[in-house]
Amino acid sequence: MPGFELFGEQEKKQVQDVLDTGVLMRYGFDGMRNGQWKALELEKALEKRMEVKHAQLVSSGTSALTVALASAGIGAGDEVIMPTFTFVASFESILAIGAVPVLVDVDDTLTLNPEAVENAITEKTKVVMPVHMCGSMADLKALKSICDKYNLLLLEDACQAIGGTFDGKPLGSYGDLGCFSFDYVKTITCGEGGAVITNKEKYKINADHYSDHGHDHVGKDRGAETHPFLGYNYRISELNAAVGLAQIERLDEFLSIQKKNYRILREAIETIPEVTFRRVPEGGEESYAFLNFFLPDENTAKRVHQALGNGGVDACFYWYDNNWHYYRKWEHLTNLKSLGKLPQAVYNQLPDYSKSDFSKSDHWVGRAISCLIKLGWSETEVKERAEKMTSLIQGTI
Numbered sequence: 039m040p041g042f043e044l045f046g047e048q049e050k051k052q053v054q055d056v057l058d059t060g061v062l063m064r065y066g067f068d069g070m071r072n073g074q075w076k077a078l079e080l081e082k083a084l085e086k087r088m089e090v091k092h093a094q095l096v097s098s099g100t101s102a103l104t105v106a107l108a109s110a111g112i113g114a115g116d117e118v119i120m121p122t123f124t125f126v127a128s129f130e131s132i133l134a135i136g137a138v139p140v141l142v143d144v145d146d147t148l149t150l151n152p153e154a155v156e157n158a159i160t161e162k163t164k165v166v167m168p169v170h171m172c173g174s175m176a177d178l179k180a181l182k183s184i185c186d187k188y189n190l191l192l193l194e195d196a197c198q199a200i201g202g203t204f205d206g207k208p209l210g211s212y213g214d215l216g217c218f219s220f221d222y223v224k225t226i227t228c229g230e231g232g233a234v235i236t237n238k239e240k241y242k243i244n245a246d247h248y249s250d251h252g253h254d255h256v257g258k259d260r261g262a263e264t265h266p267f268l269g270y271n272y273r274i275s276e277l278n279a280a281v282g283l284a285q286i287e288r289l290d291e292f293l294s295i296q297k298k299n300y301r302i303l304r305e306a307i308e309t310i311p312e313v314t315f316r317r318v319p320e321g322g323e324e325s326y327a328f329l330n331f332f333l334p335d336e337n338t339a340k341r342v343h344q345a346l347g348n349g350g351v352d353a354c355f356y357w358y359d360n361n362w363h364y365y366r367k368w369e370h371l372t373n374l375k376s377l378g379k380l381p382q383a384v385y386n387q388l389p390d391y392s393k394s395d396f397s398k399s400d401h402w403v404g405r406a407i408s409c410l411i412k413l414g415w416s417e418t419e420v421k422e423r424a425e426k427m428t429s430l431i432q433g434t435i
């Protein structure tokens with residue numbers, strides 16, 4: 039997955055353009071910037087590559103999720119459905135605007151189970167937020183039809199699956215809004231950064247203003263701009279955007295490397311009868327950022343994960359015991375440990391997750407292992423890795 043592995047001359051050239059002008063901010067300073075508008079250019083490039091009308095760059099993937107929600111008018115007491123298996127950013131971004139994260143089971147796609155989503159809908163539900171974890175996607179068709187039926191927004195977190203597609207559409211562009219992260223370990227990076235994409239002009243205008251203190255961005259005098267509504271500062275800097283501009287041009291090259299490496303590893307471990315693979319919903323194509331597979335039971339998965347690590351196969355994850363990615367270790371959320379008071383609606387409405395039954399998620403996540411697909415491996419390295427993985431797995435089960 040990580041684009042930082044291939045940080046090179048193109049990235050340096052883009053950053054140098056910004057350093058030459060000294061204008062590190064994306065707005066204003068028109069006279070000094072010598073025609074350099076890196077954030078704006080990256081937004082145009084994203085719109086083209088993701089086949090959407092609008093893109094809004096922000097400071098991170100987490101802030102992209104918050105800005106997306108805020109742009110669609112989501113606020114205090116609104117319920118947002120999200121998966122038990124994701125990154126902590128999902129509930130952080132929801133809590134940031136006073137909305138309520140409602141956790142729902144995942145299935146053998148390792149993403150939202152559409153049936154569980156439908157069961158979790160209340161009259162306060164406003165958004166369904168699938169998270170396309172580890173390079174593959176949720177069943178967007180099923181989720182879209184639920185959203186249409188109950189008049190809910192579909193917000194795709196495509197931070198870990200940029201470049202994947204569903205029904206021929208780039209992930210992130212299928213729902214009402216989509217989000218990407220360009221943090222340092224994502225498929226393409228800005229160092230830190232994120233983006234919201236949408237086809238709806240109103241959301242773009244809201245995102246544009248909201249992410250910059252509510253500034254309306256009319257005219258050439260920032261100090262004279264009006265503020266149609268309250269905002270915040272989620273801006274990206276020109277330096278970060280410059281790195282992303284070089285990386286987005288290499289996205290398709292990165293994806294083809296991922297796919298090639300993924301195939302070699304998959305074909306090797308496919309020969310082991312006990313190993314099964316994560317289900318990719320019909321109509322979907324993965325980004326191949328990770329190879330995700332299941333072992334017959336939790337105990338075997340734990341032992342295989344141990345054996346891979348001890349045998350020198352790095353970057354394989356057992357999410358079931360992971361602090362960041364699975365609900366079992368989110369005690370700070372379950373116990374609402376915050377520095378200050380949270381909005382009252384959150385205390386009143388947050389389900390008691392210490393009593394929730396997510397055994398259906400445990401069934402799948404407890405058996406899953408995900409191995410990161412790196413861009414920098416040589417063909418020999420991938421082949422050696424494939425052989426090593428196969429023999430370590432076979433020797434353990």
Ligand SMILES: *Cc1c(COP(=O)(O)O)cnc(C)c1O
Pocket residue numbers: 097098099100101124125127128169171195197198219220221231232
């Ligand atoms: C990385 C990530 C985010 C947040 O992105 P940051 O840029 O690190 O804030 C959100 N969701 C998922 C699934 C991620 O992997």
